[in-house]
Amino acid sequence: MTTDIVLISPHQPKTAKILRTASGITQPLSISYIASFLIKNGYSVKIIDNDIENLTPIDLETRIRQFNPISVGITVSTSSTNTAIEIAKIVKKINGEIKVIAGGIQPTILPHILLKNNEIDICVMGEGEITSLELLRAIKYNRDISEINGIAYKKNGEIKITEPRKLIDNLDELPIPAYELLPMNRYTLPASRRLTSYPIASVITSRGCPYLCKFCSHNTVFKNKVRFRSPENVLEEMKYLRKKFDVREFVFWDDSILLDKNRAIKIFNMIKKELPDIYFTCSSRVDHINEGIAKLMYEAGCRMILFGAESGSQKILDSINKQITVGQTIKAVEICRNNKIMSFCSFIIGTPEETKETLEETRRFVLKLDPDFAIFTIFTPLPGSYYFNRLINNGEIDIGSANWNDYINLLSSSAPAASVNSDLTKEELVYYQKKLFRDFYLRASYILKRIKKIKNKQMFYQTIRGVKAIIKLEANKFYE
Amino acid sequence: MKAFFINPHMPASSWFNSSAAGISPPLGLLSIASYFIEKGNDAIILDNSAEMLSEKNIIEKIKRYAPDIIGITATTTNFNVAKGLVSIIKKETDIPVVLGGHHVSALPEYSIESTEADFVIIGEGEKSFLMLAEKIKNGGSLADIGGLCRKENGKTIVNRNIENIEDIKDLKLDYSLLPIEKYRPSLSRRLTPGIFSAVITSRGCPYKCKFCSKLYGEKYLLRNEETVIKEIEFLKKKYNISELIIWDDTFTFEKERAIYLSRYIKKVSSAFWSCYSRVDKADDKLYFELSNNGLKEIVFGAESGNDNILKNIDKKITKDQTKTAIELTKKAKISSFVSVILGLPGETRQTIEETIDFFISIDPDYTAFTTLIPFPGSEYFDTAIKKGLIDLKNTDWDSYVTIFSSKLPPCSLCDLTPKELVKLQKYAMRKFLFRPKYIKKHFNKILKEGFFRAGTVYKGAKTVLKHQLHKI
Numbered sequence: 001m002t003t004d005i006v007l008i009s010p011h012q013p014k015t016a017k018i019l020r021t022a023s024g025i026t027q028p029l030s031i032s033y034i035a036s037f038l039i040k041n042g043y044s045v046k047i048i049d050n051d052i053e054n055l056t057p058i059d060l061e062t063r064i065r066q067f068n069p070i071s072v073g074i075t076v077s078t079s080s081t082n083t084a085i086e087i088a089k090i091v092k093k094i095n096g097e098i099k100v101i102a103g104g105i106q107p108t109i110l111p112h113i114l115l116k117n118n119e120i121d122i123c124v125m126g127e128g129e130i131t132s133l134e135l136l137r138a139i140k141y142n143r144d145i146s147e148i149n150g151i152a153y154k155k156n157g158e159i160k161i162t163e164p165r166k167l168i169d170n171l172d173e174l175p176i177p178a179y180e181l182l183p184m185n186r187y188t189l190p191a192s193r194r195l196t197s198y199p200i201a202s203v204i205t206s207r208g209c210p211y212l213c214k215f216c217s218h219n220t221v222f223k224n225k226v227r228f229r230s231p232e233n234v235l236e237e238m239k240y241l242r243k244k245f246d247v248r249e250f251v252f253w254d255d256s257i258l259l260d261k262n263r264a265i266k267i268f269n270m271i272k273k274e275l276p277d278i279y280f281t282c283s284s285r286v287d288h289i290n291e292g293i294a295k296l297m298y299e300a301g302c303r304m305i306l307f308g309a310e311s312g313s314q315k316i317l318d319s320i321n322k323q324i325t326v327g328q329t330i331k332a333v334e335i336c337r338n339n340k341i342m343s344f345c346s347f348i349i350g351t352p353e354e355t356k357e358t359l360e361e362t363r364r365f366v367l368k369l370d371p372d373f374a375i376f377t378i379f380t381p382l383p384g385s386y387y388f389n390r391l392i393n394n395g396e397i398d399i400g401s402a403n404w405n406d407y408i409n410l411l412s413s414s415a416p417a418a419s420v421n422s423d424l425t426k427e428e429l430v431y432y433q434k435k436l437f438r439d440f441y442l443r444a445s446y447i448l449k450r451i452k453k454i455k456n457k458q459m460f461y462q463t464i465r466g467v468k469a470i471i472k473l474e475a476n477k478f479y480e
Numbered sequence: 481m482k483a484f485f486i487n488p489h490m491p492a493s494s495w496f497n498s499s500a501a502g503i504s505p506p507l508g509l510l511s512i513a514s515y516f517i518e519k520g521n522d523a524i525i526l527d528n529s530a531e532m533l534s535e536k537n538i539i540e541k542i543k544r545y546a547p548d549i550i551g552i553t554a555t556t557t558n559f560n561v562a563k564g565l566v567s568i569i570k571k572e573t574d575i576p577v578v579l580g581g582h583h584v585s586a587l588p589e590y591s592i593e594s595t596e597a598d599f600v601i602i603g604e605g606e607k608s609f610l611m612l613a614e615k616i617k618n619g620g621s622l623a624d625i626g627g628l629c630r631k632e633n634g635k636t637i638v639n640r641n642i643e644n645i646e647d648i649k650d651l652k653l654d655y656s657l658l659p660i661e662k663y664r665p666s667l668s669r670r671l672t673p674g675i676f677s678a679v680i681t682s683r684g685c686p687y688k689c690k691f692c693s694k695l696y697g698e699k700y701l702l703r704n705e706e707t708v709i710k711e712i713e714f715l716k717k718k719y720n721i722s723e724l725i726i727w728d729d730t731f732t733f734e735k736e737r738a739i740y741l742s743r744y745i746k747k748v749s750s751a752f753w754s755c756y757s758r759v760d761k762a763d764d765k766l767y768f769e770l771s772n773n774g775l776k777e778i779v780f781g782a783e784s785g786n787d788n789i790l791k792n793i794d795k796k797i798t799k800d801q802t803k804t805a806i807e808l809t810k811k812a813k814i815s816s817f818v819s820v821i822l823g824l825p826g827e828t829r830q831t832i833e834e835t836i837d838f839f840i841s842i843d844p845d846y847t848a849f850t851t852l853i854p855f856p857g858s859e860y861f862d863t864a865i866k867k868g869l870i871d872l873k874n875t876d877w878d879s880y881v882t883i884f885s886s887k888l889p890p891c892s893l894c895d896l897t898p899k900e901l902v903k904l905q906k907y908a909m910r911k912f913l914f915r916p917k918y919i920k921k922h923f924n925k926i927l928k929e930g931f932f933r934a935g936t937v938y939k940g941a942k943t944v945l946k947h948q949l950h951k952i
Binding site: 001002039040041042043044137138140141142143175 | 646647649650682684686698700701702704733734736737739740
């Protein structure tokens, strides 16, 4: 039995172990989309989601050996750069002839970081479906790869980067992600976002975002352009998931699902009508939500919305180019409360303009705001973001010596990747992060509210999972 | 374990076609038999479309082989023949009989209830058949066999979870199970006077045309190239084949792969070959390279000369693409064969005229004007059932013949009646074929290719004339 390609989602580094306690692991949509696209074109594909399976190196080797692949594709995020390289080494140990391809955000932005390892043969840059297909064809039938757009590869020790890959015009043309290749009943959401005890599934209904927040790296891949799937196409996928895997809890991974309100309304109405027994959680910008749409969302099964609130200081919001106001955040949380939807606010601390005063502002703001859940991430200069480029240009980050294991912005067990802030040290940021978590979650009124919300065994265990994560974070010593 | 596989012959209603149409190896059945043997069992295939044995002789053959299980494949057209065979086998023996293939996959309940078959297998049958044979022999519950339809206490039960058999991608088809010398391609696809066989390099098709009975759903699987090449090598060595049909729905879907395989075809067999493709996949460079490697003819499903109709059937091609594709085949010195469907929804006398004129203007080497037959499994079949145009209990499967049929189509999905359609079909053939230019082209072909081409042209002309003179 041979396989044309084995797609692997690598495990996260040890530094993410606290994060893994609290957070869920959801379906790796990127490789699932590539898998189904390749399968549709007749190729044989296997997926190893090592993020959830956590196989030992020996087991991983045995598994790959069984599949007997021609090539292996690994999706690489910034934080999983090192683990991806470990996996590439295992593959090359099995058979040096197997072509190892890296795709994802890290190879897109920093292909040379990956290609400097002998074990990585080719990087796919940007959107991966079409590039992977062309690449696999070329590898399988011994064709030249130099004319394939959107890749970086080595030739005589030199790194060549080809013309950029054009984005796919019509997302409806892509087949449904290859969910059937994944261990579907093992995936779960973060403790704070779980709504039912049924299997969950990730769905993405659009790609891209028109905003230019300075901390975000999405725009490098999606070029500031938004492409939407049709509501019919989205519903087809959801109905398939409901029928085949008994999924009743969905998470929409769109940057902001309400970006095109008319389309969103159509989707919610269709869910209400055709999938009356499902729940979902999604992300939105605080300036996109209104009473009418929140009411409809609740009726369609939305029980939680994640907002990127980012900061309680207007000065910081302006500096990161988020284009929202603190007032809008307050309003959004209130709209959710009125419509029985839980609100989940995410904050970033330690952006370059942050000071002790703005941090204090955020602390007071979140206590007053009182969303159902809040998380406080430490600013990490993600490759591809505006800030990352600025830091490189100023010589404040040396890519060559960066430790990618530290590029975890939430519940990391290591110190932040880079201090970019003149007013605050890394130690102070970690201290503030802990303090914010403590001050927010260890309020009597908050604890009471959470206990009241426990309605079944499932929710009890989820709450415990969340509590454990906070305790672990508290107990973790970053600087020894 | 021993299995006996049968590919039944075609019904008399399609016999017009019999001298013009070819007889091709039953590759689906061959795959099931090869898989069965690979897993350590014995099997033989009786391809009765080639052997044309009488029922008595078939029974004799079965009794002599004494199999544990009998597998019969059926298309819609030869379903009645298969049904008759099952009934006589059940009368003469008590061996379990399994039906498979396109027709029964689309209509499992109907097929098991209207025949005396013990089981029906839907979809890809390799693994389901093997599991069933093992369970029959060794006992155990049949409930967990995916794709199996059976009767239990008078009730029909269908397990629709088709078994996943990805390893068939590497499975080598055992062509020695088939009477290769008895096969021949249809007249219009004859390339040499020598031995012919068909091969398949992929399974399924990624498109969703509404007239197609999709056995594999949306599944599309490329077979292992080395295996395919080994099969061709075997056919060359053992039978000295001189021509091949590549049976894939769209061989050139993967250009690089088509070129890669064509090089090996040339290398291991130097056979001439033909294949199926889509007009939207036409490509200059590709055609030249394939032509260099022995490609002599491409069959296109052009379907219609009217863009609105093309749009309705979800074929995802346009008239212009057809025109370009035919031009490119001419440039690359490849013959073109276009298949046209008359009577698609929205068809009128005008659109048929338009279609005929269009194909005359682009002038492919061969054109097959077929009438729309709503085959079970296709969207149009469901439409016909919903509209009450087909009654499952009374429909005559023998009339499900698309071309050179001696019966009227079972129904019509456009405003023309079946009778009018057949008349227009004959008219289309006349108008396209009886042109001085067309006749001259084939005369030149005879001059160039010699005696064997004279034979095919003569037989072809005879079939057309007989059909023209036949009154339903």
